[in-house]
Amino acid sequence: MRKLCAVSVSAALFFTLALLILSLSTSSHRRRAVAERSWGSDTHESLFNPRRRELVDEIEERVEEIIRYQEPVRRPQPVGGSDPDRVRESSFGRSHTASDVFSVLWEKARGADDNRIRGALGCSDFRNITGIEFLGSGYTKTVLKGNLQDGTGIALKAVNSQGNEVMRCIRRYGQARDCYRLAAYKIIKEITLLQKLRHPNIIQLYGQCYDNSLEDGPVITAVIELGTPVEMIKLLQTPWEERFRICLSLVKLLHYLAHSPLGSVLLLDFQPHQFVIVDGELKVTDLDDVSTEELSCKTDSDCVLEFPTRNFNLQCGAEGKCQRINEKRNLYNAFRFFFTYLLPYSAPSALRPLLCEIMNATGDLRYGINKTLETFEEVLHLYKSGLHRINRSQSWLEGYKIFEGFRIQENSDYKCWPSYNHQGCLLSVHNKEEAAAICHSQQQCQSFIITQQTTWPGRYLVSFRSSTDLIWDINSTVYMKSSSLRALM
Ligand SMILES: Nc1ncnc2c1ncn2[C@@H]1O[C@H](COP(=O)(O)OP(=O)(O)O)[C@@H](O)[C@H]1O
Ligand SMILES: [Mg+2]
Known part of the structure; x- marks a missing residue:
């Protein structure tokens, strides 16, 4: 029964993907007759059409970019810039058809995978x-969720045939099939980059499928790690250490991208919806809109980094490139889309000066990514070691009576913010002294229990309670305010 269901759903997936393409193809059947011709030597007639030529150029540009990523060792460049024709000729020759090129790139992408991931x-x-x-x-892709036979959740990415990328292209060039192909190259680009760029904060590529059996053209699907789309409103309601973790993941990612095997990688469309969350870590999922080219320049005036509300003047380096412009653009985007919202709000007070420094220094681009990562690690160290707590001379724990072998009766209790559970007041602490200080500061709190659970920096989760009803539990210890105890007697 389960098997039957599995087969029919996978058939449904193929059917859905095929339908997406079919819906495009039937409406433009006649126009496609021209587009179906190859873009090699036998297309001279259609290439005289300037629109058609433009589309072919766009496709060729994408192909060349993928080739560059697939073969990261740069060939010697002729003086005055690269010679794209040479790359094209040396790799495929002008007489190859679009589907030849497509399959060659695809085979390379698949081959790379076979070698790397068993x-x-x-x-x-x-x-x-x-x-x-x-x-x-x-803009380009549709993403579906599914489960493998062993229950692992996965995400499947394919061309969104109703998406802006394909639709814009069809409106402009009227070539449905080639427009679909143009978008499919972005998936090959993404797959190639996911193979070359491996990092805990980059979504993991599990595999890929190239189905050439459909009459209306190949369907290409990337299979990747499943995450949860970023929702800023939800993130704003989480405890500070979870928000700090998101920002730290992002800084680690940008540090890797600035020093990646492909050079300094720029995320061109840097928006929260290009990221997902996997087990509390932020991971970038959309890698089709990136660049490894640093802006060329002759003088410093060519190196203006522009944002809607601020511009920065960078220096033109001796090699004719604006210095670290990709790294700086990524970092400022991290500041304006993530740090501003997630980092300072309800942070532990002793960490605020350091966080304030991070905010100012990244907001003014005084820090590069190395220094930013260093400072984030410093904050993490202080937070993990409990050094951030002020007034450590005051001991609140003295005001508590300890009941070993007891817990508090499970019934509804007071809620606090930002609790790790919705039903009560569950907060993370460094040690019992910090728990006692928190309980002291909350009027409703009469007792607390240190649970067995820890949060990602290794802090203990503590359940704060207004109840004083003790029950036996060999594995638990209750810390009760002495004042509540006196009231009970
Ligand atoms: N691995 C994933 N897990 C969960 N959702 C994802 C995943 N990858 C992408 N998504 C969701 O799908 C959307 C589109 O994916 P994306 O790769 O950004 O496509 P596009 O290039 O068309 O923008 C994302 O904004 C995100 O909400
Ligand atoms: Mg996207």
């Missing part, structure tokens, strides 16, 4: 994917 998922695994649901869509 057991990478392929088309045959699609038969066993169950529970397919829509997750999201963007």
